Amino acid sequence: MDKEERKAAEAERLTEDLSDYLDEVSEEDFDPAAVDQWLAAAEELDGAEDSFDAGAAEAAFRARHADLFSRPVSSPTVRRNLHPRRLLPRLAGVAAAAVLVVALAAQGLGLDLFQHVASWTRGEFTFTTGTGDLPEGVFYSDGQAALDAYDVRVPMLPTWNPAWKGDDIPGLDVTVTEEDDGTIVFTEDHRTQAGDGYTFVVRQRKDKRQAEADIQGKGDLDTIVYEFDGRSYYIVPLEEGQYRITWACGRYSGEIYGDMDLEQAKHFVRSITKPDEWVYEAPDMSVPPKYETIQEAMEAVGIDTDYAPTWLPEGFVTVESDTYIHQEAGWYSAYLFATDVEGERNLSLSFDLHTNPDGVGTTVYPKDDVPIVTFEQGGITFYIISNGPWRSVAWMDGGLAGSVGGNLTEEECRQIVDSIPRYATE
Structure with a gap:
């Protein structure tokens, strides 16, 4: 047995160990430290991605614990955030499988490992995630956010x-x-x-x-x-x-x-x-995207594709996509940007999986004076945030955060959510 085969065998053994633990543990007895130890051992196997099949590990785990995934997930009482990203590094398969298994298993048990809160002011919508302490001091995403904080209503900053x-x-x-x-x-x-x-x-x-x-x-x-x-x-x-x-x-x-x-x-x-009217500019499409679909990007970092929409408005072509991992922070991300040249509009999809409940972060969405629309689906609250011609629909589900934004109508935002398998109502 060569080195890669030994790594693959060890990764499979670790997954089996976690499965055995989840077979026996109750919600009251669940110990996050045990999962932390499992993750640490799995991350030491980084480099086994060529021989370890993260997708197969997920499928086997789901099959063995089908009862976990059939249980309703408790509605989160938590906070969350998000930022567009570009050109992000790939994640090793074994770490991806580790993160995926732990996150999904915890949610299947109905365990609320995270806290997130949605809040908004006159010019911003903010998701804050995690249970850790926020950094000292006051931080503003831009100058207008600072003016809003001091209730300055006179237009004074360029847009x-x-x-x-x-x-x-x-x-x-x-x-x-x-x-x-x-x-x-x-x-x-x-x-x-x-x-x-x-x-x-x-x-x-x-x-x-x-x-x-x-x-x-x-x-x-x-x-x-x-x-x-x-x-x-x-x-x-x-x-x-x-x-x-x-x-x-x-x-x-x-x-x-x-x-x-x-x-x-x-x-x-x-x-x-007098803010400028939005003018469509076709992005550079000369370089092929790394991933054609958001599902492909999510699979690369071990995020369950059931959280991704299966319907998008017609005409969009993928321009750019990438993934990101920050193992120390427990942050795994998939991103995709698409454009519809004929319709002169853009679309951005972003999914982030956080596995460290003690971490804390903030995502800020600029907004105009159009009231935020909220609706419930699949036990989760979705927020539609308007900023001129751009609309974003954002949500938090435990440690998983999703965001789809673009030159969309409110009806299209709702159709996108309707197409997400995780939140199917039927």
């Missing part, structure tokens, strides 16, 4: 960002500071590691007079006064390829500065009070 060229992509850093005179400063930085990019600043002053004093360049010959939507914006050239824009509205003053041309500066300004 448009220019397409960035080059490999050094700008990050996003949001800070809120309070100065000695009571001024609150909201800063949203879009900067690369080299410092290129641009910055948005909003200041909440005590009165209109103080806000007006923040305007720069009034009366200067090289200042361009750009009137738009009832406001005056002062655009001042800085170094070559750079501008500074300042304005005031009531007791709030705004500032945008950094790398931009004059047309981009005006585009920033227009998008503050």
Whole structure:
């Protein structure tokens, strides 16, 4: 028996050991530490993926424990989150099988290993997952989220960002500071590691007079006064390829500065009070996707494909797909992006399996003023979140989180959920 065969045999033995344990354990006596030990042993076999059939292990386990999977799963009282991903590494088969077996077995027993909470404000919908402690401090997904937190209702931040060229992509850093005179400063930085990019600043002053004093360049010959939507914006050239824009509205003053041309500066300004109409741009389809379907990507990381929709609106073609694993965090993910060129719309599917209940994370969905739609199916709450032309349907089921978003109607979102085998109502 060669090394790979020994690894495969050991992986099968570990799966049998877990099966034997689940045959005997009750819900009251279930010990997560025993599963942790099993996972640790299974992960040591990483590298046996060529000879260990994760799909076969799953099928055998399901057959042996059919009674577990026929039991209803208790409705989770938990939190969860999500983010789009690109170009993620693959998962070894043996670790995938380990994660899948443990997650499904726990849910089959009706064990609620996770907690998740859905919450939303005027501009965001948030899933928070896990039972661990959140990091200290307050974090905002963008500048508008910070303004919403302080109940700033005056439109002051651009909703448009220019397409960035080059490999050094700008990050996003949001800070809120309070100065000695009571001024609150909201800063949203879009900067690369080299410092290129641009910055948005909003200041909440005590009165209109103080806000007006923040305007720069009034009366200067090289200042361009750009009137738009009832406001005056002062655009001042800085170094070559750079501008500074300042304005005031009531007791709030705004500032945008950094790398931009004059047309981009005006585009920033227009998008503050009149968000651009969404314009479809066909994505690059020259590189074939790694996986043609979300089911293929989920299988690669050991996520049960019964959680994936079997129906999507016609016309969508897969552009990009990938998987991700972070074993230390117990996070396994599958992602797919598709486009419908004729219908001029996009579609994104994301599934994440978390196996560490003590971990904690947050997923933020931007939203507009359209009320969030909630509905129950298969014992799970689904949320439809609107953000302009984009709609996302998101849900949590124990350690499994799903999200399908795109230029979809509410009816299409519901049809997608109806097609998920895990939540079939018949």
